Amino acid sequence: MSAPQNDRNDQEGTFDFIVVANRLPVDRVVAEDGEVSWRRSPGGLVTAVEPVMQSHDGAWLGWDGAPDGPEDHLDESDMTLVPIALDADEIERFYEGFSNATLWPLYHDAVAKPEFHREWWDTYVAVNRRFAERTARIAAEGATVWVHDYQLQLVPAMLREARPDLKIGFFLHIPFPPSELFVQLPWRRQILEGLLGADLVGFQRAGGAENFVRLVRQRVGHRTQRDVVHLPDGRTVHAAAFPISIDYEGLAELSRTDEVSERATEIREQMGNPAKLLLGVDRLDYTKGIYTRLKAFGELLEEEELSVEDAVMIQVATPSRERVDEYRRLRDEIDRLVGRINGDYGRIGRPAISYLHSSYPKDEMAAMFRASDVMVVTPLRDGMNLVAKEYVACRQDDDGALVLSEFAGAADELKQAFLVNPYDIDGMKAAILQAVRSQPRELSRRMKAMRRTVREHDVVDWAERFMTTLRAE
Ligand code: GDG
Numbered sequence: 526m527s528a529p530q531n532d533r534n535d536q537e538g539t540f541d542f543i544v545v546a547n548r549l550p551v552d553r554v555v556a557e558d559g560e561v562s563w564r565r566s567p568g569g570l571v572t573a574v575e576p577v578m579q580s581h582d583g584a585w586l587g588w589d590g591a592p593d594g595p596e597d598h599l600d601e602s603d604m605t606l607v608p609i610a611l612d613a614d615e616i617e618r619f620y621e622g623f624s625n626a627t628l629w630p631l632y633h634d635a636v637a638k639p640e641f642h643r644e645w646w647d648t649y650v651a652v653n654r655r656f657a658e659r660t661a662r663i664a665a666e667g668a669t670v671w672v673h674d675y676q677l678q679l680v681p682a683m684l685r686e687a688r689p690d691l692k693i694g695f696f697l698h699i700p701f702p703p704s705e706l707f708v709q710l711p712w713r714r715q716i717l718e719g720l721l722g723a724d725l726v727g728f729q730r731a732g733g734a735e736n737f738v739r740l741v742r743q744r745v746g747h748r749t750q751r752d753v754v755h756l757p758d759g760r761t762v763h764a765a766a767f768p769i770s771i772d773y774e775g776l777a778e779l780s781r782t783d784e785v786s787e788r789a790t791e792i793r794e795q796m797g798n799p800a801k802l803l804l805g806v807d808r809l810d811y812t813k814g815i816y817t818r819l820k821a822f823g824e825l826l827e828e829e830e831l832s833v834e835d836a837v838m839i840q841v842a843t844p845s846r847e848r849v850d851e852y853r854r855l856r857d858e859i860d861r862l863v864g865r866i867n868g869d870y871g872r873i874g875r876p877a878i879s880y881l882h883s884s885y886p887k888d889e890m891a892a893m894f895r896a897s898d899v900m901v902v903t904p905l906r907d908g909m910n911l912v913a914k915e916y917v918a919c920r921q922d923d924d925g926a927l928v929l930s931e932f933a934g935a936a937d938e939l940k941q942a943f944l945v946n947p948y949d950i951d952g953m954k955a956a957i958l959q960a961v962r963s964q965p966r967e968l969s970r971r972m973k974a975m976r977r978t979v980r981e982h983d984v985v986d987w988a989e990r991f992m993t994t995l996r997a998e
Contacts, residue, residue: 540605541668542581544574545660547624547676549606551599553589563599566590570673572772573988578604586660592616607663609656618648621849624676627710630851632675632699633812633906634932635706637851646712650679653719657683666690669995672723674698679715682722694995695723696767699908700934701733704740717745720762721754724998727767727991729908729934734764763998767991768934771914773983780891780919788892792839796896797875800835801961804897806890806912807904809842809882811855814903814930814947816862819878821953822901823866826877830958833870833877838901839893843884856882894919899960901928902935903947909934913942914979923969923976926960928953938978941971 550571552564577583586607588594593613599606611619622645631639657680660670669692672680681695707713717740720726728734738749748755754762779785796802803822807813822838825831842859846852863880870877885893894900900916910933917927917939929935929942936944943956 537662539665540582540584540663541665542577542583543660543664543668543670544570544583544585544587544673545656545670545677545680546570546585546587546673547620549585549587549589549608551589551606553591553594553608555591563589570984572775573769573984574671575603576985577988577992582665584663586656586663588620607659609659611652615648615652617848618642618645619652620676621846623649625846625849626851628675629699629812631706631710632702634700634702635709636905637811639709641709641711643711650715653677653679654683656680657687660684661687664688664691667692669992670694671696671991671995679719680722681726682719685722692995692998693723694725694727694991695720696727696769696991697733697908698729698769700730700906701728701736703736704743707736707740708744713740714744717741721745721747721756723762725991725995726762726764728764729766729768730937731766734766737764761998763994765994767987767994768938768982769909769911770979770982770984770987771911771918772985773914773918773980776891776915776918777921777980779888780895781921782888785888785891785895788889789895792892792896796837796839796879799833799837801831801898802896803836803838803899803901803957803961804893804916805838805840805842805901805903806893807842808845809852809856809859810845811851812904812906814905815840815842815859816855817905817947817950818901818903818953819859819862819866821950821957822878823862823870824950825954825957826866826870830954831961833872833875836961837875837877837879839879839881839897841881841883841885841890841893844882890915891919895921897925899926899928899957901957902933903928903930903945903953904933905930905947907933907935911935913939917972917975917979920972920976923972924965925972926963926968927971927975928956928960938982939975941974 552566554562554564583604584607585604588611589608594608594610596608596610626640630637667690671694673696681693741747741754742749752764807815863878867876894916902913913929913935927942929944930947931944943960945953945956
């Protein structure tokens with residue numbers, strides 16, 4: 526797909542808009558015979574930054590997802606991809622270790638125990654420095670750089686030191702924790718100072734921005750005024766909420782195609798045309814609340830509030846971070862629970878839960894969203910949760926019900942969902958039953974309002990709001 530450019534140095538200092546993220550929007554796939562291919566992995570972020578890339582000389586800097594990759598630029602139609610190579614040790618310490626076994630659990634209410642290892646931290650610093658140095662080399666004078674997420678929190682300060690002429694924005698896709706949790710981190714001050722290199726630090730929810738400003742005041746000692754931090758050198762850093770969204774029109778259009786409509790009907794038939802089809806779609810991650818959600822559904826079957834004759838569930842659990850121990854344990858626990866529920870309540874040809882541990886193309890996901898009557902999104906903590914918004918975008922007939930955790934960022938906007946505390950299993954059971962039993966008029970009222978919200982605040986709108994605020998800094 527992309528044509529490698531041989532001279533990696535030929536575009537230094539030329540880009541005036543640069544996205545810096547842990548991952549590139551492409552994956553390098555190395556087959557067993559050693560053959561290398563590139564696969565696009567277009568997430569929401571690509572759609573969001575496309576309009577900005579088109580009007581700029583844009584680049585996207587990130588890791589290609591496999592060890593020891595090439596670092597030559599790759600030319601895409603509207604941007605240049607700049608790969609950063611990570612070796613196997615760095616992947617283990619920076620990515621699986623500090624990013625996904627220290628920061629990820631700590632920032633999600635410590636729902637799993639964060640591990641603190643000094644050698645993981647050292648590698649986190651070294652890899653952040655590599656990202657910052659490469660960005661500093663390719664950025665044009667006065668360029669705008671947008672750094673993303675928890676893997677790269679030191680990049681803003683490192684970059685500012687090398688290139689004070691740049692406009693630097695940072696967006697955190699996951700929650701920013703309250704001070705009581707954050708202060709556990711042995712390197713808390715370095716992280717705060719890293720983020721303070723940005724002109725604008727964006728969070729999913731207002732609470733994240735408040736936590737950050739409070740911590741900066743308490744732990745770094747800078748003066749703060751509402752959402753602005755005043756640094757001793759006169760520079761200011763603005764912290765604010767920018768709730769991320771999805772490509773509403775793109776997904777709505779896909780969900781309306783004949784192929785997706787037919788496939789949705791087929792899915793219902795294959796599930797035995799139940800009166801109600803429930804759906805869960807998550808990365809297989811302990812923050813997503815998959816276990817308690819399935820437990821709640823199992824109890825409803827046990828108590829005969831529901832029976833497999835009238836309600837069955839599909840749970841997609843996309844494989845994720847499979848080399849991290851905590852994720853392996855979670856997979857085993859869920860396997861056992863699904864086995865038990867199906868063993869106890871399923872019958873031939875009709876399992877209670879169709880559990881799918883794999884990933885699917887976008888159109889298949891859209892068909893599942895269209896086929897399902899109740900979408901159950903119950904994370905214990907989640908920055909936003911795009912799945913909730915995607916379900917809403919696919920419900921073109923204004924039907925269907927969304928059961929949503931109040932601990933997902935999406936709950937701030939999707940107020941007409943059946944909101945639940947995912948730790949309260951009885952409350953979750955009550956909400957699922959309410960969703961299953963609600964009258965179509967009630968569901969339609971709720972869905973219409975939620976659809977309007979997501980339509981009016983899509984991902985392009987999100988990127989524009991962030992960029993407009995950043996430009997004004
Ligand atoms: C982080 C934050 C925040 C999942 N399985 C398949 C598939 N997916 C897609 C979903 C959705 C995306 O992956 C997952 O996004 P989420 O928002 O639900 O969760 P995280 O991956 O944890 O994302 C989160 C997000 O960043 C953005 O800021 O909302 O809070 O944790 O788009 O549809 N897509 C396909 N096949 C699958 O099997 N095609």
